[in-house]
Amino acid sequence: MSALAQRRARERGMTLIEVSIALGIAAVLFAAVTISIGAITGAKAKASAAQLAGVIRSLYDTSALSGKTCRLVFELADPKDEQGVSRYHAECAAGNVTTSRDRDDMLREESRAREDDKRGNKRTDTRRKYSGGSDDMPGLDEILKQEESRVEDAARFSSFTSEEFKPRELPSDVTLSVWTRHQREPADKGVAYLYFFPQGFTEKALVYVKQGDNVWTLAVSPLTGKVDIAGEALEVPKS
Incomplete structure (x- = not known):
C-alpha cells in the first residue's frame, strides 16, 4: 500500500471514530432533554395519578360487591430521603367491619x-x-x-393477589401524600390508609401525587367512590 493510500485509510478511520463519538454524545443529550421535559411537565406524576385513580375506583366497587371492608395501604417515602420510593397495595378484611x-x-x-x-x-x-x-x-x-x-x-386484613390490585411502586422522583377526613394535615411519610366500606362508601380523601414542582390531586368522593383529578394541589377542607 502506498503512503497516500495509508494516509487516506487513517483519515477514514478517524472520521468513523469521530462520528461514533458524536452519535454517543447526541444520544446522551437526547436522553437528558427527555428526562428534563418529563420533570417539567410532570408526566410520570400524571400517569401515576391516573393509575391510582383506577385502583381506588376498583377497590370501592370490590368492597361494595364483596361485602368486605377493604383498604388501600400507602407506604410513603420520606421527602427528605432522596433514595426513598413510595408504594401502595390493596387489602381486604375477612368480613364486614362496621364503622x-x-x-x-x-x-x-x-x-x-x-x-x-x-x-x-x-x-x-x-x-x-x-x-x-x-x-x-x-x-x-x-x-x-x-x-x-x-x-x-x-378485621384481619390480607393482601390481594390479583393482577388488578398487585402492589405498585412509584417512580423514584414521584412522591405521595395522603389526607383523609380525620387528619388535620396530609401524611407525607410512614404508612397511611384509605378505607372502603361494604355499605357503599369510603372516606373523604385527597391524595397528592408530586413530581418536582408539579402536583396532581386525587379528590375521592365518599358516597360514590368517584375520583376527580386536578392538576394542582387542592386545599385540605377546613374542619
Missing part, C-alpha cells in the same frame, strides 16, 4: 333496651340477638367486649 358510627348506634340501642326492660317493656328481639333467648340482658361491658372481639376477628 364507629354503626357500633355507637348499636350500643345506644342496647342501653335503651335495658332501660325499657326495667320499665317492663321487654325487647325480646334484641334479647335473643345478644343472649341467645335468655331473659338476662348482658351488661354494657359485656356488649363492648363482644363487639371488640367481633371486629378484631373480622
